[in-house]
Amino acid sequence: MTTVGVLRETAGRERRVALTPDGVALLRRGNLRVLVEAGAGRPAWFDDQAYAEAGAEVGSRQQVYDESGVLLVVRPPDDLAALAAGRILIGLLDPLGDPAPAEMLAAQGVTAISLDLLPRTLSRAQPMDALTSQANVAGYKSALLAAEAYGGFFPMLVTAAGTTRPAQVLVLGAGVAGLQALATARRLGALVTGYDVREAARADIASTGAAVLELASGQQTADGYARELAGEAATRQLAALTEAVPRFDVVITTAKVPGGRSPLLVSQEALAVMRPGSVVIDLGGNVAGATADTRTITDHGVTVIGAPNLASTVPVAASTAYARNVVALVQNLMPEGILSLDGTDELLAAVLVTHGGEVVHPRLRDYQKETR
Numbered sequence: 001m002t003t004v005g006v007l008r009e010t011a012g013r014e015r016r017v018a019l020t021p022d023g024v025a026l027l028r029r030g031n032l033r034v035l036v037e038a039g040a041g042r043p044a045w046f047d048d049q050a051y052a053e054a055g056a057e058v059g060s061r062q063q064v065y066d067e068s069g070v071l072l073v074v075r076p077p078d079d080l081a082a083l084a085a086g087r088i089l090i091g092l093l094d095p096l097g098d099p100a101p102a103e104m105l106a107a108q109g110v111t112a113i114s115l116d117l118l119p120r121t122l123s124r125a126q127p128m129d130a131l132t133s134q135a136n137v138a139g140y141k142s143a144l145l146a147a148e149a150y151g152g153f154f155p156m157l158v159t160a161a162g163t164t165r166p167a168q169v170l171v172l173g174a175g176v177a178g179l180q181a182l183a184t185a186r187r188l189g190a191l192v193t194g195y196d197v198r199e200a201a202r203a204d205i206a207s208t209g210a211a212v213l214e215l216a217s218g219q220q221t222a223d224g225y226a227r228e229l230a231g232e233a234a235t236r237q238l239a240a241l242t243e244a245v246p247r248f249d250v251v252i253t254t255a256k257v258p259g260g261r262s263p264l265l266v267s268q269e270a271l272a273v274m275r276p277g278s279v280v281i282d283l284g285g286n287v288a289g290a291t292a293d294t295r296t297i298t299d300h301g302v303t304v305i306g307a308p309n310l311a312s313t314v315p316v317a318a319s320t321a322y323a324r325n326v327v328a329l330v331q332n333l334m335p336e337g338i339l340s341l342d343g344t345d346e347l348l349a350a351v352l353v354t355h356g357g358e359v360v361h362p363r364l365r366d367y368q369k370e371t372r
């Protein structure tokens with residue numbers, strides 16, 4: 001019987017766990033043994049006893065490394081060297097962002113599967129779409145974080161002490177996180193506006209009840225995933241946004257380009273003329289001078305929060321969704337815990353990063369060729 005191991009996360013501030021007790025029960029039904037590192041679920045409020053009651057065994061980190069054929073993580077562990085040849089590591093390994101761990105895993109003979117490479121449009125892949133599940137959690141939290149940092153009410157309130165003006169919230173980037181940020185800010189009573197470079201996102205923004213920001217520069221890409229805007233288009237977009245951004249009390253940025261650089265959308269010039277008390281939350285890496293996991297207040301009172309990993313701060317919801325994604329992947333690709341290396345499976349081909357001592361993912365192989 002294959003053992004599926006669950007490691008405690010080692011990345012700083014990470015509070016998620018790759019498998020919840022509910023996930024254990026699902027894997028046990030598939031005749032898999034589950035071994036959880038003691039304390040792995042504690043930061044997400046899942047204790048060892050809950051795992052044991054769901055049918056898992058609880059052991060030391062060493063035992064998990066020694067006895068597991070398949071290891072589940074959210075992010076790459078900082079003791080990758082402990083993985084022995086032949087093991088399968090599954091997680092959000094971000095090999096396109098940082099290829100070094102993949103090269104190390106290949107050299108160790110570990111098979112690495114990265115959920116962030118999933119072909120998301122494939123209907124079979126949708127239950128496994130961890131990028132979507134985690135972006136949804138992050139978008140929700142970004143609106144709460146903004147409401148907490150903002151000194152006023154989000155809704156219009158009519159009281160004996162007077163009527164309050166509703167907060168004006170702008171969300172830049174209307175993918176999964178951005179749409180959830182819009183919907184959550186609206187539920188809190190704010191007046192919401194969204195913007196995205198993709199034409200198709202206009203209908204998505206409108207479906208949350210938000211207004212669509214019209215930019216003078218106007219450039220929209222065709223449907224599908226966003227591409228990096230070429231130099232002049234990016235400059236025009238930034239200039240138009242620099243004019244629009246200061247009209248808002250709260251700006252949440254979530255814009256990313258898959259496999260590319262995040263665009264700069266909120267410039268120093270825009271920050272300098274925003275009203276004191278305004279709040280900017282940067283999920284996508286789109287704000288000048290924002291630092292990850294840091295709250296800074298500019299000289300004239302604009303709060304800028306760098307928040308690239310907000311899903312980790314809602315650990316119960318994020319871990320529950322992530323565990324379902326991972327269980328779906330394990331059930332799909334290795335029903336008995338054994339990876340069938342069917343070369344024709346487009347899903348497996350997309351997520352397989354290393355195997356048989358080599359980096360096998362085509363985009364990473366190209367990167368290796370370029371850098372050698």
Ligand code: NAD
Nearest residue numbers: 120121173174175176196197198224226254255256258263
């Ligand atoms: P993402 O996190 O990569 O990017 C967030 C948003 O930023 C995107 O909507 C993107 O268009 C936008 N963006 C990029 N550059 C920008 C710029 N310069 N200015 C403004 N906005 C910019 O995206 P995501 O949230 O992971 O996914 C978004 C896309 O993926 C959409 O096309 C969505 O429909 C699609 N998607 C499809 C599925 C599926 O088919 N099951 C699942 C999830 C997402």
